[in-house]
Amino acid sequence: MRLAVLKERRPDEHRVAATPETVKKLAALGLTVAVEAGAGVGSAIPDTDYAAAGAEIAPDAAAALAGADIVFKVQAPLGPGEGEIDELALIPRGALVVGTLGAYGNESRVAEYAARGIDACAMELLPRITRAQSMDVLSSQANLAGYRAVLEAATAYGRGFPMMMTAAGTVPPAAVFVLGAGVAGLQAIATARRLGAKVSATDVRPAAKEEIRSLGATFIGVESAETAAAQTAGGYAREMSEEFKRRQAELMAETVKKQDIIICTALTMGRAAPKILSAEHVASMRPGSVIVDIAADAGGNCALTVPGEKVVTANGVTILGWRNWPSRIAVASSALYARNLMTFLTAFWDKEGRRPNLKPEDEIIQGVALTRGGQVVHPAFAPKPAAAA
Helix, strand or coil: CEEEECCCCCCCCCCCCCCHHHHHHHHHCCCEEEEECCCCHHHCCCHHHHHHCCCEEECCHHHHHCCCCEEECCCCCCCCCCCCCCHHHHCCCCCEEEECCCCCCCHHHHHHHHHCCCEEEEHHHCCCCHHHHHHCHHHHHHHHHHHHHHHHHHHHCCCCCCCEEECCEEECCCEEEEECCCHHHHHHHHHHHHCCCEEEEECCCCCHHHHHHHCCCEECCCCCCCHHHCECCCCCECCCCHHHHHHHHHHHHHHHCCCCEEEECCCCCCCCCCCCECHHHHHCCCCCCEEEEHHHHHCCCECCCCCCCEEECCCCCEEECCCCHHHHHHHHHHHHHHHHHHHHHHHCEECCCCEECCCCCCHHHHHHECEECCEECCCCCCCCCCCCC
16 A cells, blocks of 8 residues: 655644654554655755655656555645645545544535545544543644643743843743643743742643642642533533633633733634733733634734734734744654544554454544545534425
């Protein structure tokens, strides 16, 4: 079988879906691996490294995809009118496409996969179960995004993170507040603590309180009967009531104005990011303060975030709303992402048949499979039956 790895063409994307390390392991499964020329440039991987690992270097996407049975992608393939080429039109019918395909909010894209006979697996929908941890692309990428967010906050902040005692006087530690204590938030807490900041954090999920404290940060949040059920079975935060949001907003108003740096990481699966910081919150912050909004791709946790841009408010607060935070640390994030995809394929590899065997009854496959055999099979995207007259 032939596995194709394409150069990513969507804006702000520097990652790649395979590395020389994973190419060797994929080839050991019996696959012929074709890597499009220049696919690894954004992740500091030259074509020669892929070739040395046993990959065929294809001059363009069409050559890489010719006869491909499996396609590894970071983001969804480009469709008609989305970019410089129509990648979807080049993918052979019956091919398996694996990547973070951005299914939510792009239902027409899912229908297009089915219409073209592509078997698509969206790795962002992977169930949060123990068996799937080594394949979890959201966790691996969020971990690095949380780390990178703190480094960029430190660069934008005009003072310093640790307390520094000098002959000229003492520099106080930065007060860092992390919104959301998922994978990205916990890594942001740990990184800010390593840099010497005074860190606090909040999250609606009950398990987050102890996780925050275990990293040496202070937990700040509204505790109620509602927060006890604030986590879904998949480990994501639920949408909270208006009463909870009101009480949380009051607490935020008192907390935010004391902070030097705020790292926003709160996301809810399949929905726009919750707006936690209002314009009034930002106006209460000191000049020189910094807000880093990792949730910018989903609209942002801050009301003043402009996705893809840096904003400096009238009162001197810098808001970094860059898109695609994992891509800002592409070398490391590509290495982890490539391992996630390789592990997924290996877990469902038929060694005797030398081909993937994606068993429809498997919990992982039920979670990630969007289309199969020309049909939309994921219950969240399958066409709804017509209502009875």
